[in-house]
Amino acid sequence: MAVSAAxxxxxxxxxxxxxxxxxxVASLPVGTKCLDLTGVEEVFCRELPTPKTAVDIFRGQWSxxxxxxxxxxxxxxxxxxxxxxxxxxxxxxxxxKGMRVIELGPLEGGHSYVLDRLGAAEVxxxxxNQRAFLRCLVAKELLGMPSVxxxxxxxxxFLRNATEEGLTWDLCLAVGVLYHQPDPVSxxxxxxxxxxxxxxxxxxxxxxxxxxIPTVAANYSEPITTxxxxxxxxxxxxxxxxxxxxxxxxxxxxxxxxxxxRDGILGALDHFDFEVKGITVDDRTHPHGxxxxxxxxxxxx
Numbered sequence: 001m002a003v004s005a006a007x008x009x010x011x012x013x014x015x016x017x018x019x020x021x022x023x024x025v026a027s028l029p030v031g032t033k034c035l036d037l038t039g040v041e042e043v044f045c046r047e048l049p050t051p052k053t054a055v056d057i058f059r060g061q062w063s064x065x066x067x068x069x070x071x072x073x074x075x076x077x078x079x080x081x082x083x084x085x086x087x088x089x090x091x092x093x094x095x096x097k098g099m100r101v102i103e104l105g106p107l108e109g110g111h112s113y114v115l116d117r118l119g120a121a122e123v124x125x126x127x128x129n130q131r132a133f134l135r136c137l138v139a140k141e142l143l144g145m146p147s148v149x150x151x152x153x154x155x156x157x158f159l160r161n162a163t164e165e166g167l168t169w170d171l172c173l174a175v176g177v178l179y180h181q182p183d184p185v186s187x188x189x190x191x192x193x194x195x196x197x198x199x200x201x202x203x204x205x206x207x208x209x210x211x212x213i214p215t216v217a218a219n220y221s222e223p224i225t226t227x228x229x230x231x232x233x234x235x236x237x238x239x240x241x242x243x244x245x246x247x248x249x250x251x252x253x254x255x256x257x258x259x260x261x262r263d264g265i266l267g268a269l270d271h272f273d274f275e276v277k278g279i280t281v282d283d284r285t286h287p288h289g290x291x292x293x294x295x296x297x298x299x300x301x
Contacts, residue, residue, distance in 0.1 A: 054138050061131060064110045070142060080110025081143075085175060085293050087114070088280045089199040092295040096120050099170035102162075102194060104155045104187075105177040107132050109139035109148070115173070116145040123148040124169070126155035156181075159190035171197045175293075178202035178265070179238070180257050185228035185268050192272040192298070201281070201293040205236045205259040209284040216289055220259070231271040233264045262292060275299045 045053050055062070055073050062076035090096045097119030106112045106125035115123045125148060127133040133152040140148060151158070155177075162168075172195035178184045179202050191198055210217040221237040235258040260268075262282075269276060274296045281293040 051142050054142065057138070058131065058135050062108065062135065064108045066139070066143065067113070074108075076108075078110075080108065081113050083111060083114055085199065085201055085280065086111050086118070086173075088278075088293070089171070089173075089295050090118050092277050093171065093197055093297075096171065100124075101171045101173060102126075102169040103173040104159075104191075105175075105180075106136055106150065107176070109136040109143075109145065109150070111173060111175060112136070112148045112150070113139065113143055113145055116147045120147050124151065125149070126151045126153060126158045128152075128154045156187065156190070159187075159194060163190060163193050167194060169195045171195055171199065173199050175199065175201040179204070179259050179289075182256070182258050183228060184235075184258055184260055184265075185231055185233060188265075188268045189229045189272060192269070192274050196298040198269075198274065198296045199293075200265075200296065201291065202265065203259065203286070203289040203291045204262045204265060206262065206284060206290045209290045212285070213287065213289065229271075231268055233260060233268065235260060259289075262290070269296050273299045 045057075047053050051070055052073060055066075055070075060075065062074035064074065064076045064078045064080040065071055066073050067081045086096075093099075095118075096115060098121050100122045101115055101120050101124070103112055103115070103123055103125040106127050107129075109125070112123050112125045123145075125136065127136060127150060130152060133150060136150045139145075140150065172191045174187065174191055178187055178200065181187050205220070205223075207217075210220070219239045221239075223234040223236050225232065226235055227233075237256055238259050239256045266276065275298075276294050276296045279292055279294045281291065283292070284290045
């Protein structure tokens with residue numbers, strides 16, 4: 001027998017009363033299935049709508065801090081919405097204004113925001129982490145990023161499809177993603193196919209530097225020698241460990257990843273005929289492992 005909308009609402013209200021102990025389940029109409037509504041009330045926000053009510057959907061999961069006038073709202077402390085690495089690329093490439101940019105792993109939209117403010121004509125930002133993707137949408141709604149389009153999915157699959165279709169962009173942004181790849185050279189190969197310019201920030205393996213961070217160093221296995229796209233290199237397997245249990249986890253798609261040495265990364269770029277124009281950061285004391293940031297472009301010589 002069909003149930004009217006009003007009848008359905010009455011049954012749901014009765015189920016809520018039963019769950020709260022205000023009425024026995026037996027008081028529901030005969031033939032009504034007991035509804036499992038545990039946690040349903042928690043999906044509703046009963047407060048006055050504010051920027052905070054949107055941000056608090058992901059309370060405790062944010063990594064970055066919003067710019068003014070929303071600073072301090074997320075509880076995350078990393079200044080990705082005013083990141084000098086993006087402005088460095090802007091300087092080195094003679095201006096991002098008017099460029100079409102592909103961004104890999106936007107996390108919470110911080111770099112997307114900077115690209116938009118620098119005048120990028122288009123930013124396609126691909127994020128596989130579903131929670132991070134939704135945080136990007138919250139950031140876009142609150143801050144406004146008219147040139148940015150966030151896509152939910154695996155950027156490696158996106159890049160493979162783009163190469164098959166012959167799609168290209170003026171700049172590829174790969175900040176904080178290379179060391180999350182099981183096969184990082186495959187990412188570099190695809191990035192250097194779909195664009196003539198690359199901004200890369202990544203951690204790298206350095207046994208000497210990692211001695212100062214024994215808790216991090218313990219997560220690495222002995223290196224293996226492998227060849228990808230004709231480039232022979234060493235890979236150091238890195239297991240994520242306990243951070244996999246954090247709701248704000250922002251690593252790769254597997255429980256482990258592969259790190260390369262600094263020279264291995266530079267050698268791969270050279271192998272793919274990319275010339276490094278400048279290195280703005282090379283921090284061997286980074287608390288999560290040595291890291292560097294570079295801009296590179298296709299060798300036209």
